[in-house]
Each structure stands twice: as structure tokens, then as C-alpha cells.
Amino acid sequence: MFISLNVNTIAESNRFSVSGYGVINYSHFDWELDPDRRAAIDVERFVIAPKYRINDTMRLESEIEIEHGGTGSTMEFDKFEEFGEFETEIEKGGEVIVEKLAVVFSFQPSFNLRVGHIIVPVGLVAKRHRPQHYFTTTRPEAAAHLIPTIWHETGVEIFGSLGSLNYQAQIVNGLDSTGFSSRHWIVRGHQLRFETVNAEAPAFVGRLDYAFHENATVGISGYYGDTAANRPKPDVDFDAHVGIVSLHGFYEMNSVKVRGLFLWGMLENADRLSKVNRTLSNNLNVKRTPIGSSALGWYIEAGYDILSFFRGPNNSTEHQDLKDTPSDKALDVFARYDYYDTMASVEGIIFDNPRWERTTWTFGINYHVHPQLVFKSHYSLRRLATKEKNRENTFALGLGFQY
Helix, strand or coil: CHHHHHHHHHHHHCCEEEEEEEEEEEEEEEECCCCCCCCEEEEEEEEEEEEEECCCCEEEEEEEEEECCCCCEEEEECCCCCCCCCCEEEEECCEEEEEEEEEEEEEECCEEEEEEEEECCCCCCCCCCCHHHCCCCCCCHHHHCCCCCCCEEEEEEEEEEECCEEEEEEEEECCCHHHCECCCECHHHCCCCCCCCCCCCEEEEEEEEEEEECCEEEEEEEEEEECCCCCCCCCCCCCCEEEEEEEEEEEEECCEEEEEEEEEEEECCHHHHHHHHCCCCHHHCCCCCCCCCEEEEEEEEEEEEHHHHHCCCCCCHHHHHHCCCCCCCEEEEEEEEEEEEEEEECCCCCCCCHHHEEEEEEEEEEEEEECCEEEEEEEEEEEECCCCCCEEEEEEEEEEEEC
16 A cells, blocks of 8 residues: 555656566577577567656656566577687676666756766667667667667766757767677677776767657767776777767658668777787686777668558548558568678788678568557578678567557
8 A cells, every 4th residue: 555655646746757668589590600500589678767857957867677588697609709619608698787877957958968877879779779669670780780789878968959950968988898809899898797887988979860850860970989998907008999970860751661870980909909809818708809990880771551551531442441440550561781890991910701791681570569569570681791601591570569
């Protein structure tokens, strides 16, 4: 009764709210280079996002994500990370992550302040990461293999709107270059391995979006910061700045949905970092593989709601039974093209492994039972730039929801 009374009191005051989303996926693999890879089911993520409005100026925001169904240790068998070398690693398993924990000061539409643990707004997924925001069961791979998703760091942000122009500018803690690798470039430089995060070198983040319409936006975002100073030990005497630029946009009006991203990034002294990382301890649980001095990726996806053919006025006698198809349902057929190379360029004697240059065509259907609930299916054909055994085909089913 006590809990019930308090919930009712909070609801009446309208200060406390909770939202979130969840994703469950099934995948079946037909990979030429890894024919023994088995089908898998993953409770990919469940997110709870409580908010509390202190007054008209201040509010608290938080977002807690439970990945892969919980917490614990897991063993990953990764035999293709480097030149076909068999490698078994113990990595952190499912996780409970605080992705956002911040206080927001709302002064005026053109100027506001956010302080705390915040989302780094680089790329399209950073702002649009719920399952309704992308067609495939997993997030677009051209972005997910180049930068962390969701990328969250601690710092300060100013943001606001000037008419149709929305901006964000941040100073946050930077990446750790011991986690960089051939396969995922800087993704695992996101500092999640230790209890505390090194903040020797800050990073600077900016984003600018122009909204033609609520459902049509183009924008640019960028990141710049040194990644050498945030290593667990001060084991390098040179800088390793990372710079990233992303162009993105989406158009989701009527029955048409089109989304796209272009991302390019550079890493300073990539050859020297690769040499130092080769000597890191196994206990650090990093890949220790060569790192590209630049990375490149882009994707474009387009879908069409075929149920729209059966909506609206229809005077045809043969389709009278379809006139009342509920408008909150949608059946999107879609296609997407991804290209990404995590070793787009290399320095020194680093081998530019063609395995990490990948292109993927994906086709599928999404059935939106309700705007908050979607069933997904797709078939992807990924091709590697290697001459032999370059085919990776995947069939996937997914369930996504938001609340």
C-alpha cells in the first residue's frame, strides 16, 4: 500500500516518468570463413530510462541498460581477429551499464546545459537508437564497427535550438587507445573495463542538425581528442589524437523511410600505437592487433510501408474489405547497403588486411504491430575484400519494443 500511495503521488505531481526499450534477436549464420559458427539468440538489450523534473528549470535524466540478459563473465572464441590465429578470450559478459546520469538546466530554447554522464552525439544512431529507428535486427554495421554504440562519457554539454537548427557541444573524457583493434578500430577504446575512467585528456564533441520537418533532418557531427593519455599506464611518449567527422540524415514521411550516414576518422601515430599495443599484457583483455590510421564507412537504407496501399479512401468494390486497415500498423519492406573499412589506410609496415574491408547488402521486412512494437526479419549478404572465403550470409529475426 505504501508503494502504491507513493506511485500515485508521483504520478499526480507529474514529476517522475519512465521510458525505455528492448530488443531480442535470433541469428542463423552461413559464413564461408567460419562454417562452424552456430545460430544464436540474444536478449540484446533492455533499457530503463527514468526522469525526474525538479522544477521548471532543472530535471534529472538517467538511462540504465541491461545487455545480453544480465551480468557475469563469459568466454568468447574469436579465431579470426588476427591472420587466422586461434584465440580464446575471457571477456566481460552481459552488463548493466549506466548510459546516462545527468542533470539538465533548461534556460531558454537557444541555450541549455547538461552536466554528468551523457550520450556522445556522433553519428545517426547516437540520437536514434530505438528499434523503430533502424530496419535491421541489429544497429547499422557501418556505424557499429567504427564507433561505440551507444557512446556515453562524462562531461558537460551546451545545447539548444535556433529555429530549425539544433546544436550540441560537449567536453567529455576521452578514449583509451589500448582497446583499439583491426576489426573494430576505436570501438573498444570506450573506457568500460575498469571501475574508474581515466580523464587525463578531454575530448571535444560537436553536432549540428537542420530539421526540414519533424521527420526529416540532415546534420554533421564530430569528435576530437587524445587517446594516449587515457591508457591504463603511461606507457607512450607521443600523442594519439582521434578525429571523426560524420554526415547523416533521415527522411521518414508518409510511407517512405530513408536514412543514411557517412563517417570518416583518423588516428595519429597509428603505427607506433600498434607496436606498443602488441606488448600489452594478456590480463588487460584487449586485442593487440594492428590499427588503421584511418577508417571509413557509410550506409544508406530505404523502406516502404506496403500497407499504405490499403489505407485511405478506396472506392474499388474488390477492396472494400481492406478500407479499414488500422493506420497504426505498418509493413516495411527495405534494403540497405553498408560499406566500411576499419583499415582504410595504414602507416609504416602495418599490413592493410583486406578482411576488414566489408560490404553488405541487406533485405528484409519489418512488421509494426503497433508504433511501439515491431517484429523484424532480414537476410544480409556481407562480402569481404579477400580473394577467397569472403562470403558471410546471415538470416535474422528480431523483436523490438519501446515504452
